[in-house]
Amino acid sequence: MAIPEPSPDDISRGLAALERHLADLAPTDPVRTGGETRRVRQLRAEVAEAHLLADLQEDDTPLLIDSTRVRRRRKAAQEAARLHALGRDPVMRAWQATRMRRLLVTAALVSLALALAWSTAGVQAFAADGAGPWTAGWLFAWLVEPFMSVALLVVVSARAYLATRGAPLSDRRLIRIERLFLGLTLGMNAWPYLPGVAEVFSLSRLVLHLLGPVVAVAVVIALPIILASFAGLDHAQAGTPRTGPSYRRNPLDRYPADGPDLAALTARARRLIAAGELPPDPGADKIRRALRCGMDTARAVRDALARRPPAGTQGEN
Known part of the structure; x- marks a missing residue:
């Protein structure tokens, strides 16, 4: 029995069916089709989670919230302070x-x-x-x-x-x-x-x-x-507390009677601040103890430190 020769339309329909079959069996190409595999989606989720965690870790708000232990300790400290103030009334x-x-x-x-x-x-x-x-x-x-x-x-x-x-x-x-x-x-x-x-x-x-x-x-x-x-x-x-340190004059064995060199004492105080022996904004009593001077001189040095230092003294050692 002779097999009839296929027409061009039959060949076209067969090729189209074969292409559809092969397309259904072949894996999807994410680059050409724009789709994502499960590994890609999982990695994308991990990256997004890491970004969120990094943003949240930079926020210090949780550190500002007092824990139960801190609140108990703060309550006890406030109560002790109020009792102390009440005891001085x-x-x-x-x-x-x-x-x-x-x-x-x-x-x-x-x-x-x-x-x-x-x-x-x-x-x-x-x-x-x-x-x-x-x-x-x-x-x-x-x-x-x-x-x-x-x-x-x-x-x-x-x-x-x-x-x-x-x-x-x-x-x-x-x-x-x-x-x-x-x-x-x-x-x-x-x-x-x-x-x-x-x-x-x-x-x-x-x-x-x-x-x-x-x-x-x-x-x-x-x-x-x-x-x-x-x-x-x-x-x-x-019940009246002492509001300040006792007044002291300049010792005569270290400073002349006509008064100390305020500029030299101010420069020395700046060196002590740079060395960490004095705080950046020292009070008069700390300056008095560090320089071993009188309270009036210590106040003058404190006021001089509060002003802008003169030119040429920033790098003084």
Whole structure:
């Protein structure tokens, strides 16, 4: 059977189909077609990410944000600074002094009351004079020390209160009354245990019975002195801080009496700044210590440094 010869149209259609088939099987050329392979897309994404990271790393904003630890430390520092400033306030210092004074007065009066109560047994033994237990004389002997102690506490409390108001009570008659009561308490406690009076002398027993009256005497003498010192406190002056360094003149062994060479000192200060021994903008006190000069000279050097240096001194060593 004879095969018919293909026409030119059949050949054209076959070639077109073959080209389409080959085009579907061949890989896409990214240069000619403008497409991207997966590796190209992945590398392009990495490059874009690197550019973004580089831009973000140049931004210092995250470094300006305080962490939790920094905020806690800053809060504690602010609280300490406010407490320090409050402690220097005259009103706060007056309140602290009043509180301490009240505490001292309370402790002193409690100590005085205990000391007088301690001596009650010794006074009772003296006042009973050998009376039998639970007899009238023995019972009334227990009242001798309390009524003397109450009278003494009246005098001491009045002097203490008036001393807290800045009006110390120093009447000689009251002082004599205090001494009388304290002397009676001391004598009645010590008498039965003195050498020659006691059947068997014991130093420890004598000291033990003298302990209460001695403490009472110490409290009565010390309390008015302490309260008078509290009344004389100047809270405003005590809370005033020192605002500057103490004034000093030029030492005569280093600088002449007619005044130092200000230009030479200024040049020397610039050399110290260049060497790092002085800060770029030093204060008068730092200049004074570095140049060992007086405060007036240090201020003049500071003002000269603040001005533009004269020509020819920039490279001076």
